[in-house]
Amino acid sequence: MELDPERLVGGADAVRAVFEGLPIMLAGLDGPELVIVAANAAYRTAMGREQLVGLTPWEAFPDIVGQQTIEMVYRVYRTGRPESGVEWRVQFDRHATGEGVVEAYFDFTTAPRLDDKGNVVGVVLFAHDVTDRVRQRQTAERKAAEAERRYAEAREVITALQRQLLPPGLPVLPSVRIAGSYLLADGADASGGDWFDAVPLADGRVGLVVGDVVGHGVAASAAMGRLRAVLRDRLEETGDVRTAVAAVDRMARRGRDTHAATVCVVVLDQGGDFEYCTAGHPPPLVAGAGQARYVPLSGGGPLGTGSTHAVATDRLDPGDVLLLYSDGIVERPGREPAASSVELAQVLADAVADTGYRTPGLPAVERATALTLEMMIRTTGHADDITLLAAQRVAPVDPLHLTLPGDLEVVRAVRRALLAWLVELGAGEQDVVALQHAVVELVTNAVEHSRPDRADGTITLDAALAADGVLRISVTDDGRWLRRCSTTDQDFHLDHGLGLAMAGGLADELHIARTTHGTTATLHRELSRPARLLTADQVTSGAPAGGGEPGLLLVLDQPQTEDNRVALDGPLDVTTGAQLTAELDRLTLGGSHELTVDLTGVTHVASVAVAILHRAVERGERNRAPLWLYAPAGSVADHVLTLVSLEHDRG
Template identity: 40%
Template sequence: MADPHTGWSSGDPQAVLDGFEQLPGFVWIFEGPELRVVAANPAVRAAVGNRSGLIGEPFRQAVPELAGQHIFELLDQALHGIRSHGYEQRVLTDRDGDGRLTEAFYTFDMAPWHNPDGSVRGVIVQAVDATGVVAARQAAETAAATAERRYRQAAGLVLELQRSLLPDLLPVLPNVQVAAHYLVASSDLVAGGDWFDAVPLPDGRLALTVGDVVGHGATAAAAMGQLRTVARQALQSGGALPQVLAALDDFAARTPATRAATTCLAVLDPTSGALEAASHGHPAPLVIDASGDSRYLPLAPAGPLGTGAGPVPVHACQLRADDVLLLYTDGLIERPRQSLREGARVLADTAAAARRGMLTEATTVPQRLPDRICTLVTERLALAGGGFGDDTTLLAAHLLPKPVAPLHLTLPADTTALRPMRRQMSDWLTRIGASGPDTSDLVHAAGEAATNAIDHAYPSGTTGTFTVHGTLDDQGVVHVTCTDQGRWRPPVPDPGGRGRGLTMIRGLVDRAEVRHTEAGTTVSMHHHIGQATNVTTVATAQAAGPHKQATVVEEFAVAVIETPTGRVLRVQGPVDLVTGPQLRAAIMQASRGGSLPLTIDLTPVTHLSSTGVKILHEVGRIITSLRVTATGQSPAHGVLELTGLGHLLPEATASGSDTGHHR
């Protein structure tokens, strides 16, 4: 059994045959266009039943019940040189010959069997029975789902109530970065009473507050929500720190559920570093400087809220650039068999170590300093004490050494400028601290504005430029303008594409205006951005941990994938004026001019412009059975819903619901 070309031998023929007969997986070997069975090991015969005359019979006649299960079609593709794979594919066979079909799951590989001259002789199929693995996983998933449902019914209501009452987002500001972690106690019986907030004030300062309500459960969660609302309203109305605390004290005195709550309130001027802080029965804030040294602010706390403690002393001090201010609740320093003084020392040491640590880019720890400190401090203190006996809140504010400079780009009004514009704008948004969804929305909107400038501003054959300018204000609003020096040509009536760009811009950002003058056109976009707060249980935080987002690849590529359920066109990278024609050609080729059903997977798409939207509308009228897939977190998903293409998504088809705004 030696290969005449290489001289390599597969071994003793009898040993090869014996091994073939005892392979744990099964092997079929088919020959010729009729796919006659020329070899099948015992595992095959166990899978389909002991059928007489199996060897030498055409496969379609030997196992006719496989018709309609897409097995024969994959074998035909292999005969034409296309190899295919299946993972835990369900297959139904009549093992006992009585017409009743038995279910099994197989992971398989179908490959062409070649002659020495390279022509296809037949097909070789090797497979492994995955039925036991699938059954075990399904049982585990069912058990986990049942346990999760029971847990949520019994205890998850408190966590959901807390999440609804605490801020969803923390502001992203030019001179200070903010992060917060809220860990629900290890025991459901003691959860429910902490709150935190970060409120940009009308004069440009930032108010930071944490607090703790006496009691636990839904009543305490509702009470903390009331106190947070009172504090936010008093702060946003322009009240000074003593007035805000007086309003909280008065409210707590008249509301039994909030009486004896504790709170710490700090107001920071991010420009000058001036800080005012005061406490009603609450631990003092901690400051970590650039070298990692720590100090507690020397507050003189008054009694808890609503207990008649009277006016609270206000401590004023100056933070230096690069200082980090930490506000927290006592759950972070209350440790078993340990005094509060010792717990405070451990917190200071842990926070200082988190500040000093030098991290590589490969780590999953967040790179933003306040996020890093919150993550490492809560992880390490939970590990040291075996979890927390009470709800735990940590709020961090990093006074930046200098703000990120505004974005300013001047680029040629040409399609080649779109990719560098998106990359540079995305980098700038990352530097100012914008979240992934906010960055995606703003980059998409700016891309549409730039596309309009390229498409409409200058007569064909002439050159021009456009300018993109971005700033972040002290209320956490990003302002982006896209300006050209041309005069937009009137749009040609085209329901499939023209005019969709401005519609997309207005749907992606909070507010947008277009201003035409003799000097050119300016598209102004305004969008409030924020960083998501981290509200979770100790167990979930320890199990999941933080994860960095995968690096976004801006290379356009398409690939056709044959699956048991049909043909899929997978698209990655940006779909814009440059790559749109390539996408349209790939769709028409994969669907054979629209004659074949097609699923287009847009999950890896980094940018879906109005050009791509127009193409999808056009091919949707040509291809009779077109589906589009995109995960809910992908940039394409929101654009599809926003532009009237949500009906192509599988979930919309399954639910029968209409599409809505993605944000």
């Protein structure tokens, strides 16, 4: 007996009333274009739009393009797999309420809608506005700031070591703006071997470095610190990419903890041309005009593996952003490396073009390192450290020149003008505060102690940022050095020179030149901006925490083959490195027998595994018992082994 559908689900009017009155946000979309065919009152109210039916998501919500929400809906239709998000931050315009652009947080699930034959015919979305919950938590977090500060002071020594070994800041330069982010992997052994550096060179060029040492923990951090110090020293001394890479390559050959480290080194000149070397490291990205491209690999494998490291050249146009990164942002849980690389390029292009979140006043390099990080890990989490270093060619800011009357009324004007100029330069907050104090002291000192002889006497301030990132500010008066009027000599000696002492303490250098025509005080300070050193909860509240439980590595014998052959299935990472080493020793009888390793089923190849495979291949060559690696074209292992120039059969 066939049942009446109305007896099962109710009549159309009743179903519509229930659907419309549900407190949860619901919407249904049909067909390949995903036209909205249903949206209940809760959904329309939350999104601030009354007219949605008949529109595609692109037409209904053009203001959230680039925030990875619409993209997810179409991906669910293509793949047939549901996807969910927790506390996703979304910026959009609530037209109907007149609120304008708002920022809200949502928990949601997007699922495919199937016909009676199991074919995907549309998508259903249900969501809950959790903005109040998120705001309450944020308020509680602000109230707990003091407790968090005390906790931060008691953090594990290993994290403190990581922060000490990385550069405290990135240089502020006239023609290049630089920003960086470092996201620590989760877990008790969080400190890793990623590092970054930006090195101003004497001729106006700048060296940019991102590297990755095998493993995690104190040993990896210490190895990273040694490589970084050598590389920085050689770049400062020679300014030559080839020489600098050769130096760290020699060092990597001498120690197991530095063996198979990877590094990308770029030297960028003020005209936009740059030389670079990718020693087993992912290639840099160049983004501009709404698109991004990978520069070609220069060639050569990881450090200390006997590879020859070539140097290549490319060009950065004005306004373009150059991004160096570690493989943690590409090798994310649940993402194929090739697809993840494409995703990184698109997300970077959107961030640089500012087509996603509205970030007025945030420089493109800051968006490239902050928003790119947030967008990439929000759906997958991360299993390894992630380092991003971005540089953008910018037009130099004109030097500051002020000619002012020699009285104390000029102090306020100097402070305002200097603040505006330093902000335009991109100076960090600490530099701004220090320089404002120092310059005001010099101006005050000029007025009080070097009173101009003439009624039309002046004080002149000149400030310019040199190509090496050193700011030079001079304050000149045209008066005589006069002893201040004091009631006693003791008062004079206590006060005399205090302003200069304060200015000197706030500068790297302070020089005073006195002549019969006046006095000039010149201070030097190297400018820098802090890089972001983050943990996962500081990036975005919507990203899953960490990469999940470590997978199992299966070693499968293949007795049906003629040669000695095994297949590996699962992740090759820090959690399975010891197992991989032990199995290779067992299967090759300590490197004395040939072995073919099939990597088709490998789901992840971390740097620790690359080092193990490199050592095993080298041992086999020495013993005339080769270790053959097989990784079919397009596989995870093929992507990584090609990147690090580890020879393998692609089928």
